[in-house]
Amino acid sequence: MALSLPSGLVPTEVAFLCEMEMITIVPRQRLESIPMLSGKTPALRPPRRADLPLWLALLLKKQRRANIVPPPWLLPASLQEIVHLETNYDPEAFSPPPPPPMRSDGRGVARPYATTTRSGNEDKELILAPPFLPSCTQDAPSGYLPYHWLEIAETLLAHAADDIPNAPEVRALLRDLQEVRAAKMRASTRHLEGGGGVLNIRGVGAMELAESRGFVLGVVDGVRKLGASAEAGRREELERGDDEDESDDDMGL
Amino acid sequence: MYGDLGNKLVQQAKRTQNLAHLPPYQTELVRAVTREVRDLDKDVSALLEPFQGSFHPTDDQAVACTLLVNHLSMRRNKRCLLAYHHTRTDRVEELVWKGYDVVDLAGQQVRDGSGNTSSASSTTNGNGSMSNLSPQEEDYVRQYSDLLAAYKGQWTDIDLTGSLEPPRDLFIDVRVLKDAGEIQTEYGQFYVRQGDVERLIAQGYLQKLS
Amino acid sequence: MSYYDIDAILTDAEKVPCKFELDIPELGYLDNNPAQPLKSGTTVGLPLWLAELLALANRAPSSADEEAKSFVSLNLPPSLSNEVMSALKADPRAVPLRDQSHNFYGLGTRMLDLFEEKEICAILRRTFVTRAADIALHAGKAGATDDMGIGGGEEFLRGLEEWERKLFKKAHDGAKGSKEWMEGVKKHRR
Numbered sequence: 001m002a003l004s005l006p007s008g009l010v011p012t013e014v015a016f017l018c019e020m021e022m023i024t025i026v027p028r029q030r031l032e033s034i035p036m037l038s039g040k041t042p043a044l045r046p047p048r049r050a051d052l053p054l055w056l057a058l059l060l061k062k063q064r065r066a067n068i069v070p071p072p073w074l075l076p077a078s079l080q081e082i083v084h085l086e087t088n089y090d091p092e093a094f095s096p097p098p099p100p101p102m103r104s105d106g107r108g109v110a111r112p113y114a115t116t117t118r119s120g121n122e123d124k125e126l127i128l129a130p131p132f133l134p135s136c137t138q139d140a141p142s143g144y145l146p147y148h149w150l151e152i153a154e155t156l157l158a159h160a161a162d163d164i165p166n167a168p169e170v171r172a173l174l175r176d177l178q179e180v181r182a183a184k185m186r187a188s189t190r191h192l193e194g195g196g197g198v199l200n201i202r203g204v205g206a207m208e209l210a211e212s213r214g215f216v217l218g219v220v221d222g223v224r225k226l227g228a229s230a231e232a233g234r235r236e237e238l239e240r241g242d243d244e245d246e247s248d249d250d251m252g253l
Numbered sequence: 254m255y256g257d258l259g260n261k262l263v264q265q266a267k268r269t270q271n272l273a274h275l276p277p278y279q280t281e282l283v284r285a286v287t288r289e290v291r292d293l294d295k296d297v298s299a300l301l302e303p304f305q306g307s308f309h310p311t312d313d314q315a316v317a318c319t320l321l322v323n324h325l326s327m328r329r330n331k332r333c334l335l336a337y338h339h340t341r342t343d344r345v346e347e348l349v350w351k352g353y354d355v356v357d358l359a360g361q362q363v364r365d366g367s368g369n370t371s372s373a374s375s376t377t378n379g380n381g382s383m384s385n386l387s388p389q390e391e392d393y394v395r396q397y398s399d400l401l402a403a404y405k406g407q408w409t410d411i412d413l414t415g416s417l418e419p420p421r422d423l424f425i426d427v428r429v430l431k432d433a434g435e436i437q438t439e440y441g442q443f444y445v446r447q448g449d450v451e452r453l454i455a456q457g458y459l460q461k462l463s
Numbered sequence: 464m465s466y467y468d469i470d471a472i473l474t475d476a477e478k479v480p481c482k483f484e485l486d487i488p489e490l491g492y493l494d495n496n497p498a499q500p501l502k503s504g505t506t507v508g509l510p511l512w513l514a515e516l517l518a519l520a521n522r523a524p525s526s527a528d529e530e531a532k533s534f535v536s537l538n539l540p541p542s543l544s545n546e547v548m549s550a551l552k553a554d555p556r557a558v559p560l561r562d563q564s565h566n567f568y569g570l571g572t573r574m575l576d577l578f579e580e581k582e583i584c585a586i587l588r589r590t591f592v593t594r595a596a597d598i599a600l601h602a603g604k605a606g607a608t609d610d611m612g613i614g615g616g617e618e619f620l621r622g623l624e625e626w627e628r629k630l631f632k633k634a635h636d637g638a639k640g641s642k643e644w645m646e647g648v649k650k651h652r653r
Contacts, residue, residue, distance in 0.1 A: 004417070185599075217633075222626055226572060226584065226587050254492065263472045267470075315489070322493075326513070
């Protein structure tokens with residue numbers, strides 16, 4: 001029996017993985033370090049900020065034992081900047097993802113940018129892929145949407161709206177972003193007409209991918225099938241051409 | 254034309270793919286298609302008979318073409334028959350993985366209004382009631398269920414046929430719809446783990462509250 | 464493509480015009496006239512599963528100076544005719560493809576395997592991609608309202624052939640999945 005799920009991650013799975021994203025909190029109560037499979041959590045000492053996985057941060061928030069510090073990109077000014085970029089800069093491309101967590105220090109050495117040391121974070125190792133990037137902590141750069149932007153934003157608005165400055169405006173800006181980007185996604189498949197089969201999806205988030213994967217792959221596959229015989233004919237011709245070249249060479253020798 | 258009945262069967266298969274349940278087995282149609290194959294085979298024998306085993310396609314092209322048409326029709330019917338049954342066994346396996354057993358599957362009612370041919374095409378099982386499964390399919394369901402149970406039984410910590418939905422919370426709230434007797438889960442009666450009661454939800458004893 | 468692929472089997476049943484190249488006494492039924500022989504030169508619409516191999520099978524030449532020929536010669540089906548192609552060229556969205564053929568693109572690829580028709584290939588690609596954007600828009604709306612056939616949706620679906628319906632379902636399910644998750648997050652607020 002075939003697996004009943006479509007290929008690739010579905011939205012609920014994406015959202016589940018997103019709960020591993022690190023997020024900054026301000027504890028309201030002391031909490032000792034908890035040993036977990038993924039490592040020890042930092043000991044919580046109010047009012048010192050700490051980074052926790054989203055699922056734990058949400059649990060403490062629900063129990064009123066912590067407040068959440070929204071990532072800088074989720075603030076209204078940052079979102080306005082991104083909306084501006086999406087609508088005015090390039091009508092087709094998505095706004096760029098956050099820069100990699102390495103930056104040149106100007107002396108030819110690359111350094112991670114988000115390793116300000118806080119309690120329990122001194123020995124933080126450098127990780128380069130979501131959901132382990134510090135792309136949703138207070139150190140995340142503003143003006144860039146990280147891979148899990150939509151899930152983080154929706155979850156925080158649902159569970160910690162009181163921690164987000166000007167939540168209604170944030171909500172409205174997110175709707176705008178979602179709409180303009182969904183339209184770009186739909187339009188992007190037009191470039192497949194030539195049969196190149198290549199689509200630029202730089203900057204597209206995890207939830208957006210989960211939503212559009214089936215459709216986009218369906219279009220890619222359809223275009224490929226429609227051109228399959230023409231493609232086979234072209235290759236045959238190419239091969240035949242090669243053969244002729246070889247025989248010419250033989251003659252020349 | 255030859256192959257038309259086979260095509261009807263495949264259209265049934267197409268319909269099956271778009272339905273949540275398994276529609277009645279098309280006994281009559283399957284019988285008619287197999288009969289057509291037998292008739293075609295008889296035709297081939299009759300066409301070849303005058304040649305006494307020394308038929309040369311080059312000498313009699315009209316007969317050669319007729320034979321080819323007959324052959325292709327038989328091959329087409331075979332593909333239709335196999336694909337129809339394949340689609341149904343696929344669905345049966347899917348439903349068994351979802352926790353249905355042979356009683357559930359055999360007793361499924363035709364829920365869509367368009368099933369006007371159902372009375373003519375359903376099989377009748379031993380008790381005289383209508384079943385959506387052919388006798389062979391019933392057997393298949395039984396044996397496949399046993400196979401799956403034996404396979405699942407190798408693991409006690411995980412339920413292979415459990416939900417593939419990632420949990421939102423460790424515990425869920427449920428509403429009791431039917432009396433299921435006394436059930437003790439690891440964590441008592443008020444909060445339950447989704448994994449512990451999944452089967453009861455599927456069977457309709459409990460309803461998950463979101 | 465699998466042997467058991469239902470859509471491939473149904474595409475195989477799409478009819479194409481075939482012209483018979485010889486008289487065949489036994490096959491009159493193909494032209495709805497079982498009592499009469501099928502005359503050479505008769506054109507009959509035959510399903511692909513029959514037509515393709517009849518056209519590809521070589522029969523031996525009946526005399527030494529005749530070239531080897533097949534039993535039938537194929538033609539492009541009406542759904543790929545010049546008129547349909549011009550209509551698609553003018554506006555891909557305006558043609559209800561399902562009325563042309565339930566398996567329009569499937570039939571198209573099969574014919575492109577047999578005939579080298581660069582222009583048809585290009586038109587089909589452009590049609591598919593252009594209509595896909597429309598499909599995504601409608602399916603997204605339908606997915607967000609959790610309804611496959613609300614208002615104009617049903618009418619829109621009616622004009623879609625099989626590949627497009629599949630595409631619609633994929634886009635619909637994607638939109639529905641993320642919508643459901645979003646609503647779940649809001650509902651789950653405590």
